[in-house]
Amino acid sequence: MxxxxxxxxxxxxxxxxxxxxxxxxxxxxxxxxxxxxxxxxxxxxxxxxxxxxxxxxxxxxxxxxxxxxxxxxxxxxxxxxxxxxxxxxxxxxxxxxxxxxxxxxxxxxxxxxxxxxxxxxxxxxxxLDIDNVDESLAARANRKSNRKSATPSIRSFTSFILQHQNLVANKHALFYRFDEKEKRDQAIAHTKIFLGLVDQEYFHLSQEHERLTGEVNRLKRQQETSKQASETYKERVGPVLSQLYAMMGFKEEPLSLLAVLRDLQDAKDQLDKIIVPEKINHHSDAVTQRYSQLKKTRTFKTSELRKLQRQAASITKHIDEEVRFVDNVRQFESPENVHISATVCPFCHTEKESLRESAEKLKRAIIKVSGNLAQARPMKAEFESLLVDVKRNIGTFNKEITDLNQQIIEIEKTEKQLAEQKSLYESILMEKAKLFMLLDTLNLADDVELEKKIEALGKQLKVMNKKLKREYGHVQNKLKKAAEKVNEYMAEIGNHFEFEDSYKPINLHFSFETFDLYHLTPEPASEKIYLRSMGSGANWLYSHVTLFLALHKYFAELGDKCSIxxxxxxxxxxxxxxxxxxxxxxxxxxxxxxxxxxxxxxxxxxxxxxxxxxxxxxxxxxxxxxxxxxxxxxxxxxxxxxxxxxxxxxxxxxxxxxxxxxxxxxxxxxxxxxxxx
CATH class of the missing domain: 3.40.50 (Rossmann fold)
Structure with a gap:
């Protein structure tokens, strides 16, 4: 500026x-x-x-x-x-x-x-005309007192323009006020604003983008919840519909489950015409066949459940055994020495080598076994993961068996009512009422409106993403390019100052993301030498002066875009x-x-x-x-x-x-x- x-x-x-x-x-x-x-x-x-x-x-x-x-x-x-x-x-x-x-x-x-x-x-x-630099309203809400992020202040400018007597040749610090971490972080965070890479609209767009994204995610979660509720009720509709058809004595389904779920209201209208007294087949054994099939399925599921339970018990046993094995291995110590004695003939005093060779082989075997035990690969984690999967399958079978039990009980209950001389049609009407209640519940989980809202918000987000990318995209890349420009200027400016010979030609590098400054030595070493390690007050002075002149040369090129x-x-x-x-x-x-x-x-x-x-x-x-x-x-x-x-x-x-x-x-x-x- x-x-x-x-x-x-x-x-x-x-x-x-x-x-x-x-x-x-x-x-x-x-x-x-x-x-x-x-x-x-x-x-x-x-x-x-x-x-x-x-x-x-x-x-x-x-x-x-x-x-x-x-x-x-x-x-x-x-x-x-x-x-x-x-x-x-x-x-x-x-x-x-x-x-x-x-x-x-x-x-x-x-x-x-x-x-x-x-x-x-x-x-x-x-x-600078800016009032709000929060990119995330959620992050603001998590801060104490729901306060806005610190807005760019004229005080941050002083870091770029003041080189006090105790700073201008300091090897530990480059920028005024950077000894306070909060002020340092604010100046660095606000640099993209000072350089004109983003403005107030950017932050408002970022906030609105976050709000819309959050709303879409909320609706999708609601949609998923509705979907899960619908799936649960759909699972319950099938057995009730089958029981209703069996009680009516139908050999074939007059209206499939898929057709019922496709259009709930039309299905109810058609079922009203199908479930009538004159269409009951009193001679049908459909209920008996269904009852027999349910018990057969339950027997199979129970058998599979028992297998899974035995598998879970076996895995648990293996885990316990490995724990004991690991504890024993930790207590086991490899022998440091194996003492070998030679056999000597009591008559001729001749030593026999065969026992010594056997003992040497035993020694090598002991050391190898102890080493293998110490390096044994643990299996506990794999067993625990397998146990989790088996327990999940056990839970699934338990639920299925519970559902089958409920359906069998419902048939037995209906048979008992008939035995007590109650009307079959009355029982059918009760089953029909149960079915219609489930269908009405499914209507409540209808997510057509949710889908429309998600689609509308998605279109807004698409437009906003395009604008953010078009006008403010690649901010980090632009900061890197800005640093490259400053580095280029430092090479030109620094060449005219009296740096020590070991730093000639001076090759200073600066980052707008970290505000670090270092001298990069020539290849192949390419070593980064930071200011604190450069030595000599003249080097520190000229590093400060070179950096600030290069920065302001770049700022001048930006013209009114730069607020510094x-x-x-x-x-x-x-x-x-x-x-x-x-x-x-x-x-x-x-x-x-x-x-x-x-x-x-x-x-x-x-x-x-x-x-x-x-x-x-x-x-x-x-x-x-x-x-x-x-x-x-x-x-x-x-x-x-x-x-x-x-x-x-x-x-x-x-x-x-x-x-x-x-x-x-x-x-x-x-x-x-x-x-x-």
Whole structure:
């Protein structure tokens, strides 16, 4: 996102303004120690919605009444500000054109202040219009309080734009705020949003897709339940229909079971015409034949059940025996030594070898058997699986025998009623009523409507799947391609920095899925060397700088699709070359260089100051070249703000270092002077 900081400043308790102006491209704030250079990145971070005030304690914090940042987002100028108290909310005011002269104490009117959470949401809308990033409503329901997933925040942007003094050459960390796992995970998860690969519609479509899929699955489960109920009732219809036909004395079925189940209402109408007194065959032995067949079938099923029961008992016995066998094997120990004695003739004292050979064979046999026992393949799991199958079959036979018993009992009950001189037709009507009740129950399980609903939802899902695939498909592949682009840029950019010889040519690789960075050695080794293992502060520094420049080059190519602000802060990047500059109190940089040279005189193995100055000059030269090239290619470039001790450098591209400093040299002054108490 095209973003430009116009000014960072402080209004002190006397109402005096202390501004630092910036322009597009590369900006340098240079000066001695304790002048407030590092405070600039902290002031920006605080005004950009940090819940903590981490501005270094000292003159600035003792004097400040208001911290502010004037910036433009896509050419919309605005001023954001904070009071020193983090709980007092944050200030946001849009302006047509920013004018530094307007910034006075009374500019920060109370009605422009908002609670911090509302401020961050309001500011986010200038970069990104998104409110809900839950892909799964079911997952949200499982979270405490049914809260939505954390939406992308402007705070995640800071991981891509701020390189603090303790981070810029850190070998253990690359990104600001990644020491907190939750913030790290959120930034990584939201990257696909920041890069414009998905938008708000994607999450709404994903939620609707999940809802429709869940509804289809629910209806299918309901359909399956209805189907199972129908199958159960169908199994009961057959015997009742057969009994009814037998009681009527029919030799053949006037209406088959299949025909009855095909159209239940028509079957009932036809049966009303078939089951009438005049069609009863009183001389038929159909009931007797059916009774005989049922008992014969029951006898067969009972015989099969007994076989299965014996099989189950046998398997159980084998399992118990194997358990005992395994326990015995564990207790068995292979003999470490077998003692062999020779036989000697008591008369001639001659030793016989035959017994020794037999003993050797016995020894080998014992060792082999003990080894085989120890390596015996266990069969318990196979036996247990077989036992489960047998028990299932036993359950099936038990049910079938129970059903046969019930049918036999029904026939015997009917015969008993006839013996008690009750009407046969009355018994037939009772059986018919039972049949019709079952058929009516089957009507309740009719799933025609369910099938229509499932089909309609399936069509909606098909349309939604096409849209998701067409507009948002292959997000992971796109992230990989984005990383490949960044890797390509790192190879170009890193080639101009002074990595150690063992890492040349530098071959850095980055992943948008894990946010890991490593150097890949040439083939055939192809070893991944992560930052923590690379050694040397210069390697760590240039890895950070190379990665962030490559990232922002890629972001610039994306243009408005990328919501990450086009700003990079590098605080004290040259500290790896001049660690002693933390105590830089000289009035000119040249004086400090002389002091540094004196300190290095007696240190064995230290490079000459001029060599380090040359490396530092190259760093700033490459930053300047980078900005110019990006602007030529994209008509705008990231704004890079470097706060450092280095000064009076000669750049290789002919750009004046003084033009980069642009008046922000703090050797005789600081950001703010102490305010009288």
């Amino acid at each position: 095209k973003t430009l900081i116009h000014e960072i400043g402080v209004i002190d308790r006397l109402g005096k303004k202390h501004p630092v102006a910036f322009k597009k491209g590369l900006n340098v704030v240079t000066g001695k120690s304790s002048t407030g250079k590092s405070a600039l990145i902290e002031i920006f971070d605080y005004c950009f919605g940090s819940s903590e005030n981490t501005i270094p304690k000292g003159v600035i914090t003792a004097s400040a009444e208001i911290y502010y940042v004037a910036l433009a987002v896509n050419e919309q100028d605005m001023v954001i500000a904070r009071n020193p108290d983090p709980s007092s909310g944050a200030f946001l005011r849009q302006v047509d054109v920013f004018n530094s002269d307007d910034i006075q104490r009374d500019y920060f009117e109370r009605n422009y202040f908002k609670p911090l959470n509302k401020f961050k949401k309001h500011l986010r809308k200038f970069f 602000p086009s700003i990079i802060f590098f605080d004290q990047p040259t500290q790896v070359y001049f660690p002693n500059f933390k105590r830089d109190n000289a009035e000119t940089f040249d004086e400090q260089k002389v002091q540094e040279a004196e300190q290095r005189k007696d240190l064995e193995g230290e490079r000459a100051v001029d060599e380090d100055i040359k490396a530092v000059g190259n760093l700033f030269s490459q930053l300047s070249i980078y900005c110019n090239e990006i602007e030529q290619r994209n008509s705008f470039c990231p704004q890079i703000i470097v706060t450092d001790h280095a000064d009076d450098l000669t750049l290789t591209n002919g750009v004046s270092f003084e033009s980069l400093v642009n008046g922000n040299r703090w050797r005789t002054r600081g950001l703010i002077e102490p305010v009288p108490k």
